[in-house]
């Protein structure tokens with residue numbers, strides 16, 4: 112794969128893009144750039160992929176992005192066995208009362224549902240439960256094999272300087288040693304919540320830090336081995352177990368069932384030292400169990416923070432560097448991967464010379480509202496949890512105890528939405544974006560739990576199955592794709608010719624299925640490289656104006672055609 116950057120460089124660069132951080136977001140960005148023929152260098156202070164547990168939810172949109180990179184099957188094979196329960200269960204103790212069980216399909220059941228799809232089934236890649244550790248290992252190994260990516264592991268990013276036509280990046284070996292400079296055209300900070308890139312830019316987070324409630328503040332997160340817990344204590348397996356009692360709220364998430372490994376977060380109560388933690392685990396289980404503490408971290412909960420800027424000059428931020436979310440719903444990393452998918456094609460277009468001057472600015476215009484939406488969704492979905500009625504009677508075998516358990520169960524049922532929030536996952540729409548050509552149709556409601564497919568420009572392209580196994584997303588090109596639907600669509604030739612003259616990659620895909628015309632409500636639709644609809648209509652508009660707008664050639668403050 113050769114980079115086309117040399118056509119546009121004013122001074123020589125070592126690499127077109129430097130990415131700081133090989134977390135899930137930095138790795139995804141590097142791989143998406145590579146899929147478009149753009150080289151990058153990834154700077155990571157650690158020697159390998161993540162080793163200790165973090166999040167467990169790879170949502171339907173993230174899995175679609177992995178499918179686009181050919182990684183969906185490999186990431187899906189990592190983690191919980193397909194037949195393992197993915198239920199969430201709330202108990203007074205593992206051997207105590209079960210207050211509520213949110214039943215959810217296993218991985219195998221979800222894939223069986225996909226296999227039985229109709230043409231317009233909207234979820235080709237269902238949400239996958241697996242710890243980031245397992246999935247990131249697969250992605251990391253792929254990263255190391257990718258020729259267009261240079262991984263600088265055990266390397267500390269120290270800072271940067273922006274020049275007129277590039278950025279110089281200072282690094283040194285993580286163990287100490289001489290400093291080195293790498294020059295690039297663009298620098299992207301995927302360096303997590305404490306992002307040095309963001310801090311050096313002087314960009315701050317704005318938003319909400321919940322100050323009250325059990326799920327706010329710093330919480331201990333423990334990686335544990337509890338031998339034979341599943342065999343000896345657990346009555347019906349689940350994926351997440353919640354302990355819910357007065358003065359004590361904690362969760363135990365299955366990390367690796369074959370090794371009896373779990374991640375425990377203590378929400379209410381202190382687990383600062385190991386003896387206290389052991390007592391909490393015994394209390395959780397309802398009897399004494401031996402545990403091995405494999406790792407211990409803290410994390411701050413109850414956040415809905417979004418950076419006030421995502422870009423400054425040639426430097427951008429992505430993922431946790433740009434937003435921090437409370438974990439309810441599992442939106443943090445997923446929002447970051449969607450950021451990277453939005454940014455990758457814009458960087459590629461800019462480096463390859465087919466972007467307009469405002470394309471990179473549209474990254475912030477589109478993704479900052481998405482960051483606000485998703486961080487707020489997490490806060491909203493988690494709010495009912497603050498009101499769980501935790502009566503002292505919860506464990507009493509009496510009518511009062513029965514009533515207390517029923518009262519708690521009613522509130523706990525509200526949490527179902529946070530585990531199946533398809534609207535949050537697939538419903539991000541780039542309303543008002545300067546690179547979208549709106550069609551004046553009314554905006555549908557944005558619902559957290561329900562995804563209603565719409566081909567309104569700015570939305571994720573509604574999905575279709577073209578055959579038993581071929582998804583619409585499998586036939587889209589790496590650049591833009593013009594869909595011609597219903598068998599009577601006008602010729603694509605004027606757009607193809609205009610795109611060819613400007614060097615804009617454009618594929619044309621004919622779909623004669625009547626369902627396609629019905630779903631898109633138009634004969635033609637222009638799909639972006641990140642699978643969002645850029646424009647739709649029954650006839651092509653002025654193709655020059657259309658291409659100018661969707662590639663960021665229109666001044667960001669200018670009027671948007673069709674917007675009311």
Ligand SMILES: Cc1cc2nc3c(=O)[nH]c(=O)nc-3n(C[C@H](O)[C@H](O)[C@H](O)COP(=O)(O)OP(=O)(O)OC[C@H]3O[C@@H](n4cnc5c(N)ncnc54)[C@H](O)[C@@H]3O)c2cc1C
Pocket residue numbers: 131132133134135136137154155156157164165166167168243266267268269301302303304306307332409410429430431432438440441442443444445447
């Ligand atoms: C206990 C816990 C549970 C969570 N649960 C969930 C969940 O269920 N669902 C969910 O979506 N999210 C969850 N999250 C959040 C999720 O883990 C993050 O959103 C996600 O990891 C962010 O990815 P990232 O790539 O942006 O940043 P990170 O994963 O933080 O990766 C940043 C990378 O940058 C590297 N780096 C940083 N600074 C430098 C430097 N100066 N030089 C070199 N390298 C550097 C770091 O070593 C790291 O590898 C959880 C987080 C925690 C702590």
